[in-house]
Amino acid sequence: MNDSPAYRERRAFFDRLLTVYGRKPVLEVLQNPALQCHALHLADSNREQGIVRDIRELAASRGIDVQLHDRQALSRISRNGRQDxxxxxxxxxxxxxxxxxxxxxxxxxxRLLALDGISNPQNLGMIIRSAAAGNIDGILYARRGNAALGPLVIKASAGTLYRAPLLLCEALPETLRQYRDAGVEVCTLAADARESLFEFRPAGRCVYVLGNETDGVSGAVQKTASRGLSIPMRNGVESLNVAVTASLIAYAGQMEI
Incomplete structure (x- = not known):
């Protein structure tokens, strides 16, 4: 059965919502007039004083819908009941x-980036910041395996997460196979690859995969790749931090060889 246009529009709207939790991060969101907020969620057990009062007043001044929940319901919304x-x-x-x-x-x-098990929130935030600033059209972000898009990621991204082109999926291998079948070339970074990142010129659409900080690209994702690329190293250095690698990819297409 085909989804109705109204349903697709509603789903697309909720896909664009990022739930930010924690009193200080929420206050910072409300203090930024450039950010559009859909709804504020509060536990009905909160005391109406201090920062909670400030949050309520800011939401009221901006005409943002305020919804009260019991703690269990709020933890389902924030997906982090211990820290919300x-x-x-x-x-x-x-x-x-x-x-x-x-x-x-x-x-x-x-030119796309794909995140395969980026577990450190600071790395994830810095990757998003570099991609948003550089020559990257989208960031394939799988909810499964990567760090959650929480306050630490937002801070490390310097707020660029809110305007970054995140392409959301549940699991990366299946999505990369879908992209590959649609003609998108899938490239991984490998130290032993003969072709340099800085020499490679994609013939069409291309996705560069960034692997886990410790284990690198997973086996399932590696099977979807058609090309390996290396970053030239000197002085016995074997690898770079994944966020640094993302920065190099984001600007490689703009660099003169």
Missing amino acids: QGVAIDVLCPAFQQAGDALTDLPADA
């Missing part, structure tokens, strides 16, 4: 969308 401090807010991120929906709209020369 009874507060969460839905922020609209215009460039977020489902990876499958984005595939047909990507430009013919699209």
Whole structure:
């Protein structure tokens, strides 16, 4: 059965919502007039004083819907009951969308990053910041295996997460196979690859896979790749931090050899 246009539009809207939790992160969101907020969620057990009062007042001044929940319900919304401090807010991120929906709209020369098990929130945030600043059209982010998009990621991204082109999926291997079958070249970074990242010129759409900080690219993702690329190293250095690698990829297409 085909989904109705109204349903697809509603689903696309909720795909673009990022739920931020924690009292200070939520206060910072409300203090930023550039961020569009959908709803503020509060635990009904919160005391109406201090930062909670400030959050309520800011939400009221901006006309943001305030919803009260018991602690269990709020923990389902924040997905982090231990650290949400009874507060969460839905922020609209215009460039977020489902990876499958984005595939047909990507430009013919699209350059993408794919995140395969980036577990350190600081690394994830810095990767997002570099991709948003550089020559990257989308970031394939799998909810399974990567660090959650929480306050530490937002801080490390310097707030660029809210406007970064995240392409969301549940698991990366299946999505990469879908992209590969649609003609997108899948490249991994490998120290023993003969072709340099800086010499490679994609013939069309291309996705560069960034692997886990310790284990690198997973076996399942490696099977989807058609090309390996290396970064030239000197002085016995074997590898770079994954966030540094992301920065090099983001600007490689703009660099003169």
